[in-house]
Amino acid sequence: MAYWLFKTEPDELSIDDLAAEPNRSFLWDGVRNYQARNFLRDQVQAGDLVFIYHSSCKPPGIAGIATISRAAYPDPTQFDSSHTYFDAKADPQSPRWFAVDVRYKQKFSEILTLDKLKKIVTLEMMPLVKKGNRLSVMPVSSDEWQCILSLI
């Protein structure tokens, strides 16, 4: 069982959206970065736990936890020409982009802000806290996971 952090814009999909339907599996689509794609496709497994990070909002930070309810499968939006995430170069025989399913687990009583996370020495190796980092799917070590839980 591994730990992850996924970024999402809460306007698109937030921890509250997940919490509103706690038994539903939500499609985690739209990952269009190869490094993030490789993590999703090759390493994320059903049962893994994920910090849900809200980005492009005020304040940015970790909002809660979800569980991976289905491992990687081809992201259907890449083949949908009416969709924002459509990719004309994606081939159904050899999909380029992958999605997973997630299910609600926990909402934090308050957002664990990026500002706060940046001040924690144990977390300084996380891509999340590094300037200019744009990785939207990243692994979290067991130490980092425990450290973040202790901050709630």
Next chain:
DNA sequence: GCCAACGTTGGC
């Protein structure tokens, strides 16, 4: 809205 960081594209 600005802009730094950085990933992708495409001409050569």
Next chain:
DNA sequence: GCCAACGTTGGC
């Protein structure tokens, strides 16, 4: 294969 131009991310 290089690299300039361009587009996107995401904090501020």
